[in-house]
Amino acid sequence: MFCAKESCSILPLFVAVPLAGAFLSSLLGKTSSKISDFLGSLVPAILVLLSFSFIGLKEVLVYKMGGWIPPFGIVFVVDGLTVLMLVTVNVVALMSTIFSISYMEKYTDKWKYYTLFLLMLTGMNGAVITGDMFNLFVWLEIGAISSYALVAFGTEGEELEASFKYAVMSSVASLFILVGIGLLYSYTSTLNMADISRTLVAKPNANLINFVFILFLLGFGLKSAIVPFHSWLPDAHPSAPAPISAMLSGVLIKSLGIYALVRIFYNVLGVAGGGRVLLVLGLISMVLGALLAIYQKDLKRLLAYSTISQVGYIVFAFGLGTPLGIFAGLFHLINHAVAKALMFLNAGSVVYATDNVRDLDQLGGLREKMPVTANTSLIGSMSIAGVPPLGGFWSKLVIIFAAVESKHWAGAFVAILVSIVTLAYYLKLQKLVFFGKLPVRWENIKESPVLMCVSMIVLSCICIALGLLLLPQLRSVFLDPAVEVLKNGVGYSKAVFENIK
Amino acid sequence: MTEYILCLILFCVGLYAIMIKRNLIKIIIGLCIMEYSVNLFFTLIGYKHGGIVPIFSSLDETPARMVDPIPQALILTAIVIGLAVTCLIVAIALKIYEKYKTYDIREITRLKG
Amino acid sequence: MTLIVKTITRYTVGLILLFGIYIVLHGHLTPGGGFAGGVIVALSFVHLMLAFGRETAIKKMSEKAAGILEGLGAIMFLLIAFMGLTTGYFFYNFFRRVDTTETLVEYIGRPFALFSAGIIPLCNIAICLKVGAGLFAIFVALTFLKMNGDAAGDGEKK
Numbered sequence: 220m221f222c223a224k225e226s227c228s229i230l231p232l233f234v235a236v237p238l239a240g241a242f243l244s245s246l247l248g249k250t251s252s253k254i255s256d257f258l259g260s261l262v263p264a265i266l267v268l269l270s271f272s273f274i275g276l277k278e279v280l281v282y283k284m285g286g287w288i289p290p291f292g293i294v295f296v297v298d299g300l301t302v303l304m305l306v307t308v309n310v311v312a313l314m315s316t317i318f319s320i321s322y323m324e325k326y327t328d329k330w331k332y333y334t335l336f337l338l339m340l341t342g343m344n345g346a347v348i349t350g351d352m353f354n355l356f357v358w359l360e361i362g363a364i365s366s367y368a369l370v371a372f373g374t375e376g377e378e379l380e381a382s383f384k385y386a387v388m389s390s391v392a393s394l395f396i397l398v399g400i401g402l403l404y405s406y407t408s409t410l411n412m413a414d415i416s417r418t419l420v421a422k423p424n425a426n427l428i429n430f431v432f433i434l435f436l437l438g439f440g441l442k443s444a445i446v447p448f449h450s451w452l453p454d455a456h457p458s459a460p461a462p463i464s465a466m467l468s469g470v471l472i473k474s475l476g477i478y479a480l481v482r483i484f485y486n487v488l489g490v491a492g493g494g495r496v497l498l499v500l501g502l503i504s505m506v507l508g509a510l511l512a513i514y515q516k517d518l519k520r521l522l523a524y525s526t527i528s529q530v531g532y533i534v535f536a537f538g539l540g541t542p543l544g545i546f547a548g549l550f551h552l553i554n555h556a557v558a559k560a561l562m563f564l565n566a567g568s569v570v571y572a573t574d575n576v577r578d579l580d581q582l583g584g585l586r587e588k589m590p591v592t593a594n595t596s597l598i599g600s601m602s603i604a605g606v607p608p609l610g611g612f613w614s615k616l617v618i619i620f621a622a623v624e625s626k627h628w629a630g631a632f633v634a635i636l637v638s639i640v641t642l643a644y645y646l647k648l649q650k651l652v653f654f655g656k657l658p659v660r661w662e663n664i665k666e667s668p669v670l671m672c673v674s675m676i677v678l679s680c681i682c683i684a685l686g687l688l689l690l691p692q693l694r695s696v697f698l699d700p701a702v703e704v705l706k707n708g709v710g711y712s713k714a715v716f717e718n719i720k
Numbered sequence: 721m722t723e724y725i726l727c728l729i730l731f732c733v734g735l736y737a738i739m740i741k742r743n744l745i746k747i748i749i750g751l752c753i754m755e756y757s758v759n760l761f762f763t764l765i766g767y768k769h770g771g772i773v774p775i776f777s778s779l780d781e782t783p784a785r786m787v788d789p790i791p792q793a794l795i796l797t798a799i800v801i802g803l804a805v806t807c808l809i810v811a812i813a814l815k816i817y818e819k820y821k822t823y824d825i826r827e828i829t830r831l832k833g
Numbered sequence: 834m835t836l837i838v839k840t841i842t843r844y845t846v847g848l849i850l851l852f853g854i855y856i857v858l859h860g861h862l863t864p865g866g867g868f869a870g871g872v873i874v875a876l877s878f879v880h881l882m883l884a885f886g887r888e889t890a891i892k893k894m895s896e897k898a899a900g901i902l903e904g905l906g907a908i909m910f911l912l913i914a915f916m917g918l919t920t921g922y923f924f925y926n927f928f929r930r931v932d933t934t935e936t937l938v939e940y941i942g943r944p945f946a947l948f949s950a951g952i953i954p955l956c957n958i959a960i961c962l963k964v965g966a967g968l969f970a971i972f973v974a975l976t977f978l979k980m981n982g983d984a985a986g987d988g989e990k991k
Contacts, residue, residue, distance in 0.1 A: 231914075231923035239911050246904035285917065285924040353794055360801045364808060371812055376819040377830050383812050387738060390751055390805050397758050397798060398731075404791070405765040454831045775864060800868065807971045814978045 230282040230295045232269060233305065233344045234358075237262050241337035248330025256320050259333040263313035263340065270305040273297060275696045279718045281350070289350070289719065290411035296350035296715055299700025300549075304347040304478050306697075307553050308470045310681070311560045312340050314674040315462040315469075318564050321668040322461060322571055332372060332460075338365040339466065343474040350715060352400050352410045352487075356393070359442070359475050363389050366471060370459045378458040385455035388448075392441035399434035402427060413715035416487045420709050428488055435483055436496065443476020445534055446504035449527050453511075456526065457519035457577070461567020464519060468526045469560030473552055477530070481537055481548075486704070486711035501535030502633055504528065509640040513647070518577045519566050521648060522559065528637065529555045529603060535630060536618045544621040545705045549698060551614035554602065554685050558611055561599035561678040568592040568667040568675065569652060579648070584657030588664045591672045593653040595679040600645035602682045605638045610685030617689075723764050730757035744813045744823045748806065755802045759795050766791035834884045842884035849877040853965070860957040861950040867960025874961060875968035887976055899970040906962030913952050913959065 240262035248255030282295040297305075316336065323329050342362020349355050367389070371382035404410055406427055407418040419428065437448070444452040456468050484490050484497075508528030515521035533555065536548030570577060572589060586593040602611035615638055622631035666672070687693055707714065734757060737750025766788030772781075774789035813823070820828050834842075856863075857870030882890035917925030948954075 228918065231918065235911060235915065235923070239908070242904045242907040242911070246901060246908070249900075283922065286922040353797070357797060357801070360805075364801070364804050367805075367808055367812075371815070374815060376816070376828075379812050379816045379819060380828050380831055383744065383809065383816060386805065386809050386812065387747060387751060390809075391735070391738060391754065393801075394754050394758050398761065401758070401762050401765055401791070410790070458831075796868065807975070811975060811978060814975070818978075 227280050227282050229269060229272075230280065230297060230348065231284070233266065233295075233348050234341050236265055236269075237337045237341040237344065241334045241341065244330050244337065245334045248333060252329045255330040255333040259316045259319065259336060260313070262337055263309055263316050266309040266340070266344065267306075267313050270302065270309050273302045274306065276302055276700065279714045281715055281718045283719070289715075290409045290414040293354050294350040294411065294715075294719075295348050296413075297348060298704045298711075298714070299702075300478075300482070300704040301347055303549065303553070303697065303701040304474055305344065307556050308340070308343050308347065308474055311469045311556055311678075312336075312343075312466065314560065314564070314678050315465050318465070318567065318671050318674040319460075319462040321670045322567055325571070326373065326460065332369070335365045335369050335372075336463070336466075338362075339369065339471070343471060347474050347478060350412050352403065352412055352415060354410075355412075355479060356396060356400060359396070359479065360393055362471060362475050363393065363442070366459075366463070366467060369463045370455050370467075372460055372463070373458075381451075381454035381458035385451045388441055388451045392438045392448075394438075395434050395441075396438035399431045399438065402431050402434070412482075412487050413712035416489065416709045417712040417716070419487075419489065420712070428490065432484070432488060432490055435480065435488075439476050439480040439483075440500070443472045443480060443530060443534075444504075444527055445500045445530065446507050446527065447500070449504065449508070452527060453520055453523045456523040456563075457517060461519075461563055461570060464522075464567070465560040465563035468523065468563055469556045472526070472530065473533075473556055477533060477537075477552065481705065485708055487709075489709040495538070497534050497538030498627070498630065499538075501531045501533070501538050502630060504531030505535060505637045506531075506633060509637045509644070512644045513640065515644075516579050518569065518579055518582070518648070518652065519563070520577075521579070521644065522562050522566060525562075525603065525641065525644070526555075526559055528641065529559070532615065532618055532634065532637075535634070536621060539621050539625050539627065539630075541621060541625050542702060542706050543617065543624055546698060546702045547614060547617035547621045549701050550617060550688065551611075553688070554610040554614045554682075557678055557681050557685060558599045558602040561595060561675060561682060562603065564671070564675050564678065565592050565596035565599060568671055571667055571671070572664050573661060579651040581658065582652045582661075583655040584653070585661065585664065586653040587657065588661065589653075589666045591666060591675060595675040596653065597649060598679040598682055600649055602685075604642040604645045606642070608683075608686050610682055610688070613686050613689050724761070727757050727761045727764060730760065733757075742825050744816065744825060744828075747825075748809050748813060751809070752802070752806060755798070759798060759802075762791040762795050762798070838884050842880060846877050846881055849880060850874060853877060853961075857957050857961040858954065859947075861953040862947070867957035868964050870957070871961040871964030872968060874965040875972075878969050879972050882972070882976075887973070891973065894969060896970060896973050899966040899973070902962050902966035903970060906959050906964075906966065910956060910959035910963065913955055917952070 240258050244255045244258045248258070276297065276299065280297040281289075283289065284293040284295070286292075319332070319336070323332055326332065339362050342358045342360070342365065345358030346355055346362060349358060367382050367386040370385055371378050400410070403415055406424060407415045409415055409418065441448040456464050459467060505528050508524050508526070508531055512521050512524035512528060515524060529551070533548050533552050536544045536551060538544075566577070568589070569582065569585065569592060573582065576582065598609065602609035605612045605615040615634070619631050619634050622634060688698060704711065731754055734750045734752075734754030737753065738747050741747055741750060768787045771787035772785050774783070774786040774792070816828060817823060822828065853870045853873030853876075856865035856873060857867060860866030860870060878890055878894055881893065914924045917923055
């Protein structure tokens with residue numbers, strides 16, 4: 220644990236270290252792929268250590284870039300919610316890079332992959348840590364642009380097609396966000412989030428807030444694939460290489476989409492829950508994602524639709540706006556990030572072994588040949604589907620409790636129904652891929668290399684252990700500070716301005 | 721006010737091109753038009769009637785007469801980001817043309833579902 | 834390209850490059866700076882490529898050199914930012930001097946003096962390297978894409 224001043228001065232490392240890693244990889248990685256492998260895993264490892272040092276943070280840390288005081292300079296703000304997101308993002312990133320060491324052997328130009336990966340990580344860390352509206356937009360774009368390139372990394376027809384669709388829709392989303400930022404700036408004459416929030420409280424303007432609310436809902440809704448804006452996700456996420464799918468589905472849409480959405484709605488605009496809009500959209504995505512997932516024949520596409528459905532759960536929980544709802548949303552966010560990353564890595568392991576066969580009908584019986592993949596995949600599926608005692612069960616239970624507590628009986632009922640559907644399609648996946656009879660063509664299949672197994676095993680252990688977060692001791696250091704931040708609402712600005720030193 | 725409405729019209733033209741046009745290159749052009757309209761919008765936010773350039777060419781000028789420089793700085797960043805996106809999308813479109821031998825999105829449909 | 838274009842290019846390309854460098858070095862005093870200057874520097878190479886074909890331009894600045902320069906520019910910018918960290922702030926302008934006579938202009942340095950803005954000129958040079966090399970590399974990459982239709986791309990599956 221660092222004392223306040225020291226831990227403050229390591230804040231810029233969250234963006235500086237991956238940036239340095241990215242450019243070093245582009246300079247040195249050309250000579251040998253070992254260097255870029257090493258850099259690619261070292262950087263997330265450092266970031267994991269850094270982010271762990273912030274766990275249990277009691278106060279809000281504000282870091283002034285270049286010594287300029289806000290609202291003139293850019294600030295980095297670390298509070299409970301930021302710490303939670305940083306830990307989740309960096310742990311998943313570390314596991315993905317360890318997985319990539321073996322997996323990316325199938326592709327050429329590994330150093331380009333690591334450069335883009337680390338840039339994407341920079342974007343996510345930056346978006347989470349910043350306290351400035353325009354800076355948020357810039358990090359958002361850095362993360363998004365590198366993810367467009369990563370989706371198209373294989374340069375097959377399908378991948379390019381998916382990447383084009385993703386790039387166009389996501390760019391339009393960014394423009395909506397930019398217009399929203401422009402409107403906020405023209406009214407409040409500041410770009411600092413805390414200052415915007417303070418100004419909006421001092422001279423409220425309902426029309427402006429409503430309009431900006433819609434713009435941000437469109438923008439961040441597109442980025443986080445809430446249902447009317449979801450059409451790019453089932454194409455883009457399966458097309459990317461498996462570790463990237465894990466990053467995209469696991470943490471990218473959460474840090475660039477949901478985190479930004481929630482931070483702005485709760486802490487800046489002060490429209491907690493956003494009326495009933497988030498609630499309704501969450502329910503629709505939950506149902507539609509689950510129903511479409513049942514019919515999928517493609518392993519990774521099924522997982523992508525499942526992401527839409529689970530994001531629906533998270534958005535629904537945040538839409539409730541009660542402290543329990545916020546808690547449930549954050550808890551499910553972590554659970555889903557870890558479990559979905561695990562599922563995509565499993566899919567990658569299967570694809571690696573079977574040489575790019577993702578059709579569920581052609582797979583089957585892989586359990587005997589690939590025990591590690593099969594067992595970790597079982598844990599991941601059961602966690603998302605909500606089988607006790609895994610983490611996903613508890614978070615869904617809390618979501619349903621939260622819905623009942625705030626008298627949304629229909630919502631609670633739908634959530635229960637959808638979780639049954641979720642169980643159904645995950646059982647289908649398990650049955651068609653890992654159980655049943657082994658087709659003749661997969662007789663000589665082998666288990667994946669050690670490093671891939673290691674990252675899958677670690678993620679599945681985290682998956683099991685996440686249920687422990689409900690224990691009061693762990694809850695009070697990890698989840699409760701984050702819930703406090705969102706519950707505090709526009710009190711965020713006060714917390715930030717009090718902590719400027 | 722007229723400027724803002726014209727700006728909005730430009731934004732809608734871009735959005736129209738993205739949603740209706742079937743050609744990849746026309747979609748990219750639509751995206752660029754949208755970007756420019758947003759840039760224009762930002763410049764209009766900072767505009768002041770009769771304002772001067774926000775550059776100190778001598779020390780006795782006062783900032784009160786200058787137009788707001790912050791939106792212009794933001795625009796510069798947004799333009800750079802736009803450049804990166806456009807280059808990337810154009811490269812992807814060229815690659816798509818290699819694979820599919822067409823720019824028509826109605827024929828680029830290997831992904832279904 | 835025609836003889837007219839080639840001749841004019843021969844005379845102007847050096848001037849364009851020089852103008853770009855001027856914009857970069859005077860970035861903290863006059864309008865311009867690293868980005869604008871970098872674009873002009875890149876344009877001088879693009880100009881060369883348009884007039885004499887890709888080979889001539891690549892002989893002056895190969896794709897590989899552009900990639901390395903781009904990485905160097907980025908690393909240089911980050912290093913400058915990191916050096917500020919030693920005084921407590923990321924991106925801290927550690928070269929700035931407190932002017933003893935006029936304490937008010939502490940941050941903006943002395944107007945119209947070339948060596949006055951602390952780290953800003955250094956940042957401008959780093960950005961110029963990054964932007965110039967990056968833009969040129971993008972242009973070269975796009976022409977490659979257009980010409981060798983069936984060449985293997987990056988990250989192609991083995």
